[in-house]
Amino acid sequence: MLGKLQIISGKGGVGKSVVAAALAEQHAQAGRRTLLVSQDQLGKAHPIYGGTAGYEPTGVRTNLDISSLDAHAALTEYVKRKMTFSFAYLPILENPAVVRFLDALPLFNELLVLGKLYDLVDKHSPYESVVFDAPATGHCKILLNMPAVALDTLIAGPIYDNARKIHKLLTNPERVELLVVTLPEETPMREARELVEFAREEGAMACNQLIVNRYRAPRFSATERRQLAAWGESAAAASALVPVIEFDAQIADSHAAQADALDDLNLGTMRLPDLPPADPQTLVTSLLRHFP
Amino acid sequence: MTQPLDVVSLTKTGRILLCGGTGGVGKTTTAAAIGMLAAKQGRRTLVLTIDPARRLADAMGLAGLEARPQAVPGQPGLHAMMLDPGSSLDELIARHATTPESARAFLKSPYYQQVSRTVAGSREFVAMEKIHELADDPDYDLLVVDTPPSSQALDFIDAPARLLELLDGSGLGLLLRANSLANRLTFGLAGRSQRQFARLFEQLTGHRMMMDLNLFFDAYGDIIDGFRTRAQRLQALLRDPQCAFVLIMTPASDVATMASQYAQRLRAADIRITGAIFNQFVEPPLEIDAAALQGSAERRGISEDLVARSLACHDEWMMRAEHDQSVLKRWLSASSLPVRTVPRLAGNVSSQSDLERIVTALNDPD
Numbered sequence: 001m002l003g004k005l006q007i008i009s010g011k012g013g014v015g016k017s018v019v020a021a022a023l024a025e026q027h028a029q030a031g032r033r034t035l036l037v038s039q040d041q042l043g044k045a046h047p048i049y050g051g052t053a054g055y056e057p058t059g060v061r062t063n064l065d066i067s068s069l070d071a072h073a074a075l076t077e078y079v080k081r082k083m084t085f086s087f088a089y090l091p092i093l094e095n096p097a098v099v100r101f102l103d104a105l106p107l108f109n110e111l112l113v114l115g116k117l118y119d120l121v122d123k124h125s126p127y128e129s130v131v132f133d134a135p136a137t138g139h140c141k142i143l144l145n146m147p148a149v150a151l152d153t154l155i156a157g158p159i160y161d162n163a164r165k166i167h168k169l170l171t172n173p174e175r176v177e178l179l180v181v182t183l184p185e186e187t188p189m190r191e192a193r194e195l196v197e198f199a200r201e202e203g204a205m206a207c208n209q210l211i212v213n214r215y216r217a218p219r220f221s222a223t224e225r226r227q228l229a230a231w232g233e234s235a236a237a238a239s240a241l242v243p244v245i246e247f248d249a250q251i252a253d254s255h256a257a258q259a260d261a262l263d264d265l266n267l268g269t270m271r272l273p274d275l276p277p278a279d280p281q282t283l284v285t286s287l288l289r290h291f292p
Numbered sequence: 293m294t295q296p297l298d299v300v301s302l303t304k305t306g307r308i309l310l311c312g313g314t315g316g317v318g319k320t321t322t323a324a325a326i327g328m329l330a331a332k333q334g335r336r337t338l339v340l341t342i343d344p345a346r347r348l349a350d351a352m353g354l355a356g357l358e359a360r361p362q363a364v365p366g367q368p369g370l371h372a373m374m375l376d377p378g379s380s381l382d383e384l385i386a387r388h389a390t391t392p393e394s395a396r397a398f399l400k401s402p403y404y405q406q407v408s409r410t411v412a413g414s415r416e417f418v419a420m421e422k423i424h425e426l427a428d429d430p431d432y433d434l435l436v437v438d439t440p441p442s443s444q445a446l447d448f449i450d451a452p453a454r455l456l457e458l459l460d461g462s463g464l465g466l467l468l469r470a471n472s473l474a475n476r477l478t479f480g481l482a483g484r485s486q487r488q489f490a491r492l493f494e495q496l497t498g499h500r501m502m503m504d505l506n507l508f509f510d511a512y513g514d515i516i517d518g519f520r521t522r523a524q525r526l527q528a529l530l531r532d533p534q535c536a537f538v539l540i541m542t543p544a545s546d547v548a549t550m551a552s553q554y555a556q557r558l559r560a561a562d563i564r565i566t567g568a569i570f571n572q573f574v575e576p577p578l579e580i581d582a583a584a585l586q587g588s589a590e591r592r593g594i595s596e597d598l599v600a601r602s603l604a605c606h607d608e609w610m611m612r613a614e615h616d617q618s619v620l621k622r623w624l625s626a627s628s629l630p631v632r633t634v635p636r637l638a639g640n641v642s643s644q645s646d647l648e649r650i651v652t653a654l655n656d657p658d
Contacts, residue, residue: 011315011316011441012314012315012316012441012442013314013315013316013317013542013544014316079492083492083495088488089488089489089492092488092489092492095489098489108497136315136441138441153504154497154498156498156499157494157495157496157497157498157499158495158496159496159497159498160497160498183316185640186345186346186347186640186642187343187345188316190345190346219601219605220598220601220602224598227594227598228594228598228602231588231589231592231594234592235588235592236584237581237584237585237587237588238585238588238589239578240577240578240579240580240581241578241580241585241602241603241606243577243578244577244578244605244606244609245602245605245606246638247577247609247638248605248608248609250638250639251638251639253639254638254639254640258640276608276611276612276615277543277544277612277615
């Protein structure tokens, strides 16, 4: 069926993978057949579900599969499916020199990854919803910009045709959206702005949702803060309490000051709480409860 | 028990101190604080930084966009400078080409124009080039370097090798030249399978891409030797005893993976990682006598609800502090690398007084 693709990116360290997994689990729980796909995790432990993420999807929950994208595996699959006499080419693709060459070649790689994403939401795909846990801001921009680069650089050939198809998909707001994850801190917010502006201006993509992760809302009103401070100054029993209350309140102040830094971009904003440290799967489950 | 990382000694002795780590762990802030600490030890220090938050840049006297050292206000002996690896790959290529014509041909090749910024390792290579250039500058005793963001903590170290492998003209370009004898010798590909690869590649990408790539690699062959020499020198610089690498982490980092990566590097014996710094480490709040607190609250008319919420807040930070301690323990059991913790501050680090607090933590004799 024709599925929907959500691309999740943001600065490194903002919690993209956990947010992407929570989003995917939400789709799955709503009864949609869902794939959570990450990049370059092949053979490594999956950041959320453990195990080894493979190129072929594996089920982790009802309606939820995970997989990892890999340019070389995508090329092999492509050659097998699309080329006549593919058996003649397959051994060459396994040659170490060829693997290195293809690995090293920008443009080619990104297009293969995007081509695989295209297939995952194409009409033959079983998935209704695909959530792509994309690379961090800088690499994500490069990745998303590649179809346009290819249309400039190439003139013909299957890769060119693919780039045109992918470009059309990425710029279709009905089917693809970019969700930007950030923290209520200056640098992640600035990178989030750059990514949103890139997606809208250069990428012509739908990008209407900002997810502010690990947001600490104020726990105490200004009056309460003053009351507690006065208490701490005059009563020995409360003096140990006051520094941690102030610490907490100052973090909340700084988060409040940062949280609306992108208001001028007219994004829908979802604030997710700063959950207590836990293993990734517990975090995903807790985060889900805070999703609208 | 591992000794704590002695940051003061590090700043007193070496020539180059690299701060590496994954995104969002506070490399930039740590580099700035280490720079301040070094200047306090009387060493003329230059902090090379990438993309600092605006207020931190202001605090470091880096409000302007000039890519040359600026004196940090109020900090005698301390300079800071922005590294801008994005823009200077062209410059680097122009410098390494044998003739201006070959540089122009390379820079003008459509393939280079489209993909230069995406070439893996190029940012790091350019950053290292700058470090190399400044390493002999008699104006400074110590360079403290904030490394470009990466998904793998130790990527910076591998950058010169990766860039070379990626662009090595004798390797990549030849693959597309089906009839090259050198190629057959290099890769052991029989002429027939090589021709097949070239044909497959052309079928996939079209003739124009093949032409572009050939142009790219032709021009590349001309500058590759300059690059190779430089990359070897940069690798030697990283292995120099005068150069220290500090791994920056937070208690949210995947310490198990970090520790094993570090151990691998150590086994390969190709880099000296001097220590690790755990940033944003939550310190345990003071202990509370709950009974005394309740009594005092009643006498002072503090509502039960406010007391309960205050205690919940206290408990949460206590729990976070315990978590961070347990991460530290896990790290210490997996790694013999000296480590130091830096407490989490309430807001963004945005002023010199915030940096001073980090300096104090780095300087703490415990």
